Amino acid sequence: MISSINSWQKPCQQVVFLLLSAFSSTLWAQTVVVLADTPYSDNEKKMLQGPNGSLYRLINAVNPSAVMHLGDFKSGGKSCTNDLLNEHKKLLAQIYPGKMIYTPGDNDWTDCDRSSLSSSFDELERLEFLIKLMYQTPPLLSKDLASIRSQQAQVENKLWINERLAISTLHIVGTSNGRVNIDKSNTDDAIKAADNRDKLNIAWLKNIEENVQHFDALIIGFQADIYQQRVLQSSACGDLSLKTCDAFATYRQAFQDLAKRINKPVLVSHGDTGDFCFEQLDKNLWHLNAAGDFRYLDATKVTFNKDSAEKPFIINGLIYPNLPHIGCNN
Numbered sequence: 001m002i003s004s005i006n007s008w009q010k011p012c013q014q015v016v017f018l019l020l021s022a023f024s025s026t027l028w029a030q031t032v033v034v035l036a037d038t039p040y041s042d043n044e045k046k047m048l049q050g051p052n053g054s055l056y057r058l059i060n061a062v063n064p065s066a067v068m069h070l071g072d073f074k075s076g077g078k079s080c081t082n083d084l085l086n087e088h089k090k091l092l093a094q095i096y097p098g099k100m101i102y103t104p105g106d107n108d109w110t111d112c113d114r115s116s117l118s119s120s121f122d123e124l125e126r127l128e129f130l131i132k133l134m135y136q137t138p139p140l141l142s143k144d145l146a147s148i149r150s151q152q153a154q155v156e157n158k159l160w161i162n163e164r165l166a167i168s169t170l171h172i173v174g175t176s177n178g179r180v181n182i183d184k185s186n187t188d189d190a191i192k193a194a195d196n197r198d199k200l201n202i203a204w205l206k207n208i209e210e211n212v213q214h215f216d217a218l219i220i221g222f223q224a225d226i227y228q229q230r231v232l233q234s235s236a237c238g239d240l241s242l243k244t245c246d247a248f249a250t251y252r253q254a255f256q257d258l259a260k261r262i263n264k265p266v267l268v269s270h271g272d273t274g275d276f277c278f279e280q281l282d283k284n285l286w287h288l289n290a291a292g293d294f295r296y297l298d299a300t301k302v303t304f305n306k307d308s309a310e311k312p313f314i315i316n317g318l319i320y321p322n323l324p325h326i327g328c329n330n
Contacts, residue, residue: 030165032219033064033318034300036271037105037292039091040075044297050094055299058318059096062301065162066145067096070271070290071105071173071223079119080112080126085133089141098144101158102134103169105223105271110175113184122184124193131156151207154200159208165304166215168208170201170251172222174272177247179237198250205254209262217265217304217312225272226251227287228330259284265312267302276300277328278315286313289328296320 039045047055059067073088074080085108092100104127112126134141135155142148142158151157159168175181178194208218225231226248237245259266259282268281269288274295278288291298296317303314317323 029306030163030304031062031064032165032167032302032304033059033062033067033096034070034221034269034288034290034302035067035095035292036070036223036290036300037072037107037294038297039073039088040294045091047297048091048095055297055318056095059299062318064096064099064301065165066099066101066142066160066167068167068169068219068221068269069100069102070221070269070292071103072107072271072293073102073105074107076107076111076114077117079117080109080121081119082129085130089133093139093141097139098142100141101145101148101160101167101169101221102141103156103158103222104130104134104171104173106174106178110173110178110181113182115183120184123178123182124185124190127193151200151204154197154204157201157204159204159211161211161215164214164216164306166208166211166218168204168218168220170204170220170222171197172201172224172226172248172251172270174224176237176245177224179245179247180243194247202250202254205258209258212262212264215264216306217267218262219267219269219302219304220255221269223270223272224248225270225289225330227289227328228273256282256285265304267313269300269302273330275328275330276317276324277326277330278313278324279327287328288313288315288324289330291317291320291323296323298323300324 047053050056109127109130110123112121113123145160148160156171182190231246234244234246237247255268267286271290271292274293275289276291276296281287290300298317298319301316
């Protein structure tokens with residue numbers, strides 16, 4: 001009798017073990033949804049508006065740990081009025097309430113001085129308004145992300161560590177990081193502000209590195225495409241640039257060095273340009289140009305699998321799951 005019981009227990013134990021193993025592996029697979037360069041149009045607003053918007057429903061079906069918005073949450077062709085910025089914040093806030101991490105894009109402030117707009121603004125004044133609106137005015141987008149940290153001197157830089165995955169933002173925008181097309185602000189003030197953002201961003205990366213014992217992988221999100229070919233082929237920015245210049249060499253090197261020093265997977269993610277692509281740049285360093293910017297009306301699902309050293313990040317579109325392209329040629 002004892003023998004028959006033991007023979008029955010063995011296969012049951014194997015089934016339980018397999019189920020526990022599968023459950024354990026899913027614990028290590030954590031998902032983040034990335035939005036960028038949206039909404040620009042009324043159609044995109046409908047896609048993101050709950051409860052019936054197509055992207056709204058797909059995002060919530062994924063049930064991610066958090067949603068990141070990498071800036072440009074409005075079209076550059078629309079004036080940056082208080083009403084419009086408030087309207088678009090309200091839209092973002094309802095997509096995934098309390099668990100949204102947003103970082104500014106150039107459409108959101110540096111491009112607000114365009115002469116082609118019906119109402120144009122001093123870009124530095126718009127940045128001041130944007131910071132107050134997005135990070136200091138309820139509802140706070142990230143209020144339900146436990147223990148999320150902000151850089152004191154640059155509150156838009158965030159760090160959230162959840163189940164051994166670190167998610168951070170850096171304030172890096174197009175228009176050569178705020179160094180070109182300065183039409184209404186004092187030029188010296190704008191350049192000094194850009195230099196200060198660079199210093200604070202690099203300091204924030206050092207702060208992240210100091211917390212390396214608390215995470216197994218890192219996602220860094222920002223708006224500017226620092227790997228775009230025309231940027232890579234441009235000259236370094238001077239004190240005053242009237243055309244595109246490479247304001248991002250420091251960051252490309254900093255990300256490469258950080259990935260080597262911490263010896264853990266680092267995913268650098270941005271919007272800004274139309275390509276939707278994913279590639280490995282170096283050991284421990286991956287690059288994602290997220291969906292958005294009219295070309296791909298979609299959200300990007302980023303899954304971190306702790307158990308895979310070769311492919312720690314799995315990237316898919318929610319509407320177009322066969323994207324992104326592997327390799328970026330933007």
